[in-house]
Amino acid sequence: xxxxxxxxxxSWAADLAGCSPNCILDFSASINPLGPPQSAMAAIQxxxxxxxxxxxxxxxSLCQVLSEVHQLPINWFLPGNGAAELxxxxxxxxxxLSWTGLLTPAFADYQRALNAFQAQIKTFPLSLEGVGELPxxxxxxxxxxxxxxxxxxxxxxxxxxxxxxxxxxxxxxxxGLLAQFALVVVDxxxxxxxPENEQYSLIGRVQDFPNLIILRSLTKFYSxxxxxxxYAVGQPQRLRQWQQWRDPWSVNSLASAAGIAVLRDQEFQQxxxxxxxxxxxxxxxxxxxxxxxxxxxxxxxxxxxxxxxVVPTLQKALLQDHQILIRDxxxxxxxxxxxxxxxxxxxxxxxxxxSALADCLxx
Numbered sequence: 001x002x003x004x005x006x007x008x009x010x011s012w013a014a015d016l017a018g019c020s021p022n023c024i025l026d027f028s029a030s031i032n033p034l035g036p037p038q039s040a041m042a043a044i045q046x047x048x049x050x051x052x053x054x055x056x057x058x059x060x061s062l063c064q065v066l067s068e069v070h071q072l073p074i075n076w077f078l079p080g081n082g083a084a085e086l087x088x089x090x091x092x093x094x095x096x097l098s099w100t101g102l103l104t105p106a107f108a109d110y111q112r113a114l115n116a117f118q119a120q121i122k123t124f125p126l127s128l129e130g131v132g133e134l135p136x137x138x139x140x141x142x143x144x145x146x147x148x149x150x151x152x153x154x155x156x157x158x159x160x161x162x163x164x165x166x167x168x169x170x171x172x173x174x175x176g177l178l179a180q181f182a183l184v185v186v187d188x189x190x191x192x193x194x195p196e197n198e199q200y201s202l203i204g205r206v207q208d209f210p211n212l213i214i215l216r217s218l219t220k221f222y223s224x225x226x227x228x229x230x231y232a233v234g235q236p237q238r239l240r241q242w243q244q245w246r247d248p249w250s251v252n253s254l255a256s257a258a259g260i261a262v263l264r265d266q267e268f269q270q271x272x273x274x275x276x277x278x279x280x281x282x283x284x285x286x287x288x289x290x291x292x293x294x295x296x297x298x299x300x301x302x303x304x305x306x307x308x309x310v311v312p313t314l315q316k317a318l319l320q321d322h323q324i325l326i327r328d329x330x331x332x333x334x335x336x337x338x339x340x341x342x343x344x345x346x347x348x349x350x351x352x353x354x355s356a357l358a359d360c361l362x363x
Contacts, residue, residue: 065260146177305339
């Protein structure tokens with residue numbers, strides 16, 4: 001089985017570890033360890049009877065809840081089979097422009113989706129110098145470079161917080177780019193993990209900028225990656241076009257029911273926001289105390305770590321000796337074999353990872 005491009009490939013990890021996939025402690029996929037919430041499980045159970053009928057192709061009930069959450073008209077939302085499906089249609093739009101700019105390193109699916117429609121890609125590399133410590137204005141510098149290169153027939157594909165560094169982009173700087181580019185797509189897949197995330201999101205500005213599209217995920221924060229559920233926010237005319245491009249019934253009825261439930265689950269949302277900051281801070285601090293590991297501070301539920309060690313070798317040792325999977329960064333050409341990314345998990349899980357890392361170090 002070939003090395004995966006994404007995290008969360010437990011079948012590949014189990015083959016390497018020589019165990020069942022259920023035995024793997026997965027730090028490679030940045031999924032909330034507190035979920036799935038009971039509200040989602042109850043909604044799935046309560047809607048099993050809907051499997052005998054096709055879903056509402058407009059997903060009106062789900063869009064109504066999204067409308068209430070984000071205070072936008074119902075037709076400004078398009079649910080999708082995960083944010084990944086909606087990324088595909090965003091990239092079909094972007095491919096019609098002269099070029100699309102990416103901050104690199106970038107999530108591998110961006111290149112995949114853009115290449116599927118023969119898009120011209122222009123990269124804007126982040127300055128990654130300085131092991132374990134990001135320059136204070138790494139994102140601002142990159143966004144200013146984009147601004148200087150802006151062209152009215154070009155597009156941008158950004159994510160906030162940025163994956164894999166976990167850094168936040170300044171939304172004022174992104175707003176400044178909207179006048180210079182024909183289409184700006186902002187992937188906010190991890191933004192729910194930020195307290196008071198509304199101040200970091202651009203969803204509130206989509207009505208002011210017809211060339212702005214926001215992509216959101218409901219699977220990472222609510223720990224439902226197997227259900228595949230996300231949504232796009234943008235001009236209704238563009239979303240109707242995407243609806244015409246894709247297969248009907250992209251979202252199954254159980255995913256839709258779970259989405260409605262979790263969007264209303266304020267208790268789970270607050271529980272997650274109470275858990276993450278201290279767990280992330282503690283994991284970051286303890287990683288810095290291990291020799292040869294240099295984590296970068298981040299705003300999301302994952303940490304990018306530079307290391308003196310060869311990560312594929314370390315990854316193999318963690319799997320075979322401890323049944324722990326970390327995310328190598330070989331799919332990010334700018335990073336390579338001396339970087340890995342890990343999810344922030346429960347304190348017990350985090351301690352198990354730290355002990356395993358220490359055990360795998362050369363004596």
